Amino acid sequence: MRKYHTLRLILGDQLNPKHSWFENQDDEVLYVMMELRQETDYVRHHIQKIEAFFTAMRRFKDIVASQGHHILYLPIESADNSGSLTEELNKVIRNQEIQRFEYQEPDEYRLDEQLKSFCSKLSIDHRLVSSEHFLTEREDVKELFEGRKQIVMEYFYRHLRQKNDILMVGELPAGGKWNYDSENRKKWKGNPQVPRWRNGKSKKQEFNLNDLNINHIGSEKRTIQFPKDRDESVEVLHHFCKVLLPHFGTYQDAMHTEQPFLFHSLLSFSLNTKMLNPKEVVVRAIEEWNHRPEEISLAQIEGFVRQIIGWREFMRGIYWMEMPTYKSTNFFNHKNPLPDFYWTGKTRMNCLKHAVNNSLDHAYAHHIQRLMVLGNFALLTGVHPDDVDFWFLGVYTDAIEWVQLPNTRGMSQYADGGLLATKPYISSGSYINKMSNYCSECAYNVKTRTDENACPFNSLYWNFLNTNKDKLSSNPRMSMMYRLLDKIPKEELRQLTQRAEAIIAAPDDL
Ligand SMILES: Cc1cc2nc3c(=O)[nH]c(=O)nc-3n(C[C@H](O)[C@H](O)[C@H](O)COP(=O)(O)OP(=O)(O)OC[C@H]3O[C@@H](n4cnc5c(N)ncnc54)[C@H](O)[C@@H]3O)c2cc1C
Ligand code: SF4
Structure with missing residues (x-):
């Protein structure tokens, strides 16, 4: 059997084909991806969520393999899949006589701790590398607000705009104002028309979870499909910029019985699985605004940029600053169960x-x-x-x-x-x-x-x-x-x- 020197783990939300890992093909490196019961069962998931993750992982495996990289994929239905990340990693390390283990920075505290503990028991070399996704480091919010009385997203957001030269004219924000929220609070009354949602390529379901006995919620039927690979994600990003961005900010807070998506981008799954990079998303949207300033006002683009480089990065910083205690906060001491x-x-x-x-x-x-x-x-x-x-x-x-x-x-x-x-x-x-x-x-x-x-x-x-x-x-x-x-x-x-x-x-x- 062929043996490899290095094992590189790709987690289900690390589907970034542009990661520097994939720049050079190396016959000594084996990539590993695993569909695990520990991931399907730690909470009761929506069936479409499980299907989205596994489909996107399977497609990512095909992309990586097609580039000539060696990849081992453990499907959920495999008879010898124990469902445990560390048990399966140990098996591969043993069977392949691996001498070095590498993994990208996990985004979840739970997995971060699990992999840290796993590495502490390894007798071979191990290395943690960046996921090369976020604009900020885990500890940036903590460092930025050190010694300050209050943690405010707006301050963090302005700092990131300046640091990354996003929507800036020299030292000043484009248009002279940092925030156009007050222009972005309209009710949607049937106009402008919401363009039909354009799907990614594949509409047929690629994955059947029914036989696996996973305790899940929700229905399998769907009117949208989240993009499940990078090409589809890029397609959805272009669709958003061309068609939805002109009204994104204006109707950002609107709700309507007939329009569950309104002018929202549906990019969160592509971003969170790293099929898209936040900087790339923001750059693409700004490019569209630059080309069509008469149709896309500054309030629309600023509203969108604020979500991606403001709220999204800020949330991550708060998470890493406060975990694990954040998970048990209960300021009002609330005790009631969630209504049925x-x-x-x-x-x-x-x-x-x-x-x-x-x-x-x-x-x-x-x-x-x-x-x-x-x-x-x-x-x-x-x-x-x-x-x-x-x-x-x-x-x-x-x-x-x-x-x-x-x-x-x-x-x-x-x-x-x-x-x-x-x-x-x-x-x-x-x-x-x-x-x-x-x-x-x-x-x-x-x-x-x-x-x-x-x-x-x-x-x-x-x-x-x-x-x-x-x-x-x-x-x-x-x-x-x-x-x-x-x-x-x-x-x-x-x-x-x-x-x-x-x-x-x-x-x-x-
Ligand atoms: C109670 C609650 C729970 C939420 N849970 C999640 C979650 O599990 N995962 C998740 O990605 N977002 C979550 N959000 C934030 C936000 O609701 C979703 O990111 C958004 O609805 C995703 O749809 P979209 O891609 O069409 O977003 P759009 O409205 O088109 O916004 C564009 C992008 O901005 C980012 N964004 C916007 N608001 C936020 C925010 N508050 N925090 C982080 N990113 C943001 C997302 O990446 C989103 O794709 C939650 C918000 C609330 C109030
Ligand atoms: S419960 Fe009914 S009346 Fe009250 S906010 Fe909701 S929709 Fe409106």
């Missing part, structure tokens, strides 16, 4: 019905559905952040812990007590009504607060503020909300509390 309707979509609240069903149907929901509908309801009803994490990590194709956890615990649940967000992202029904058409078709009345038919978000919102007064009222960004709370007559507040408590006790009755 998150798993079924069975509720009369129209906003939640749509946001949950989008998630179950497509393994996707856009940011405002995740934050201001799904996360908002969980926070206002006091759901334990562990339950919230479990759902968010399982349901979305783009969910990988380094980006899911800070978004869920930090941004959406404020479980870190304000480390990441300057105030909790909560709202009554009026925000949802302002940004969507959900309320006009809902069984509940968004305009009322205490009657039997009143929008549940209304009483829940005031009840949350009232219950958490001691924790939140000194936050200057909450002062206006608390001034409004103080103006509510005592009797009305009593009724609001009563209704909110009834909702919290039985959310699945809604």
